[in-house]
Amino acid sequence: MPIFWWLRRWPYTRFITRELTSVAVGYSAVLLVATIWAAWRGEGAYQRLSTLALSGPALLLHLVVLAALLYHTVTWLNLAPRAIVVYLAGRRVPDRLILAAHYLAWLVVSGGIVWILAESAR
């Protein structure tokens, strides 16, 4: 099997591209931990990290990371109804409801993180 097997068909290339966005997910996790740590250290540390993260090239990188992260998240959440099949009172819960629950959870968790950061940086 050649190393570039994923170039053989467009769906494989799309899949590998999507897998590569996992790098953005990993980077975002590290950045989030660093942000929480800086916020915990105090306003000075938080401001220094913010300035660094929003400076020219870093800002561009973070916009790319954000786009990759959103793509990864949306494609991941959209697959949830394929894996989660729930029956309530003998009836299958519609896929749309499973999907809506995931998006709601995403919003709640994201909102929670923003709130924690806002409170910590105060």
Add this chain to the structure above:
Amino acid sequence: MSDQVTLEVFRYRPEEAAEPCFERFTVPARRNWMILDALNHVKEELDGSLSYRWACRMGVCGSCGMTVNGEPVLTCATYLTDAAASRDPVRIEPLHGFPVVRDLIGDIRDFIAKLKRVKAWIVRDDEKPLSEGEYLQTPAQLARYKQYSMCINCMLCYAACPIYPLEPEFIGPAAIALAQRYNLDSRDAGAAERMDVLSQEDGIWSCTFVGECSTVCPKNVDPAGAIQRYKLQATTAWFKSLLMPWRDR
């Protein structure tokens, strides 16, 4: 469109040549012909030595799966003129991922062995006597597994799966979907036995959810969904056994 279509057909006759090659045939471009009709025309009129599998001609038997213009399809369900519109000459190959026995015929013994490994049949702890009648099932119970029971073993999903050629031990989409079909059947008692096979490295965990198996499935079985569903089931079972080791699975 021209009134003729050129086919570029994969030929492998080990008694004549060690290496496979492509041979071109020109067939009439009949609008109502499927690829299979064109191949039958080649066999009947042009070269009787061309070898391929087929049976029902109506998308039920799953025998005539081949790679047409790079895509795994049922040749009895793919219009010749549509294929010619996307690529001329129309390239016809055996299903990718399987060793070729001859021309368009792949060796499917690996798939058959995997079907046996996952016990793709109803397993019963005890059989009731015939005098007690059938094992009845409600429409709701039927609905739980019906989608997976539509699998016709055409193996297009294996040909579309990029993992199967990389890791030939992978049990693969159709066998896992069929295992799920029986796991979800109210008459079956073999889920635990199947779990022992499917929860291994070469079972569900080899799947990276590319999803092409479901895209090419001519019966909308969604084997990729079946595998992800089983991953969730296996993980839940593992957590249960961790938290409550005294309970049976």
